[in-house]
Amino acid sequence: MQDFRSLSDLELWQLVQKENQKAFSFLYNTYTTDLLRYGVKLGAEEALIEDVIHDIFVKLWSCKKGICINKSIKYYLFSSFRRELIRSLKRGKREEERLHDHMAETWEQSFQEVLIENQITLESHAKLKCALEALSNRQKEAIYLKFIEELSYEEISDIMGIQVPSLYNLVFKSLNYLKNHLLQNNFYLKMILFIVIIKITI
Numbered sequence: 001m002q003d004f005r006s007l008s009d010l011e012l013w014q015l016v017q018k019e020n021q022k023a024f025s026f027l028y029n030t031y032t033t034d035l036l037r038y039g040v041k042l043g044a045e046e047a048l049i050e051d052v053i054h055d056i057f058v059k060l061w062s063c064k065k066g067i068c069i070n071k072s073i074k075y076y077l078f079s080s081f082r083r084e085l086i087r088s089l090k091r092g093k094r095e096e097e098r099l100h101d102h103m104a105e106t107w108e109q110s111f112q113e114v115l116i117e118n119q120i121t122l123e124s125h126a127k128l129k130c131a132l133e134a135l136s137n138r139q140k141e142a143i144y145l146k147f148i149e150e151l152s153y154e155e156i157s158d159i160m161g162i163q164v165p166s167l168y169n170l171v172f173k174s175l176n177y178l179k180n181h182l183l184q185n186n187f188y189l190k191m192i193l194f195i196v197i198i199k200i201t202i
Helices: 009-017 021-041 046-062 073-091 096-100 104-117 123-133 137-148 153-160 164-182 187-201
Strands: none
Touching (some): 073 153
């Protein structure tokens, strides 16, 4: 049995274009959870998210020979998913601005997961919640895509419709605010967040 994990995105996509259903199933199983989680962060209902994911993969398979993925498969899927989800929400008479009003609580959970992974105490969770309330939803989304989903600045720029220099500025200001808010006289937290910031900016 072929180990698809050892293949590059280009090699994997070439197999899909040759109608390798196992390669396509591997893509589906690899990325659906990430897409579902991202859709929840954007405030959409799970049923709608699942429908959009299904539609994207149906289209991906039916149009595979005409689709050129020249960056990464993950970037292509996230970009297509966000665009189609926003389009679906607008068809339901819900504007993107209204969508963002429901995002704050879901971002907090993701950032708390990062803290837990780095063994930061529960006390810092309250500080994180307070700090995140001051960030815009676009700031939270940019940090989420960069750090948790590990997409490049160029990919995030395309997904969110922000110029790369503006995205750099958005992320920098967000990190700077979090650093100043969370790192008051706490050496341990300083060390942990320093590592996080280094990983985000690489």
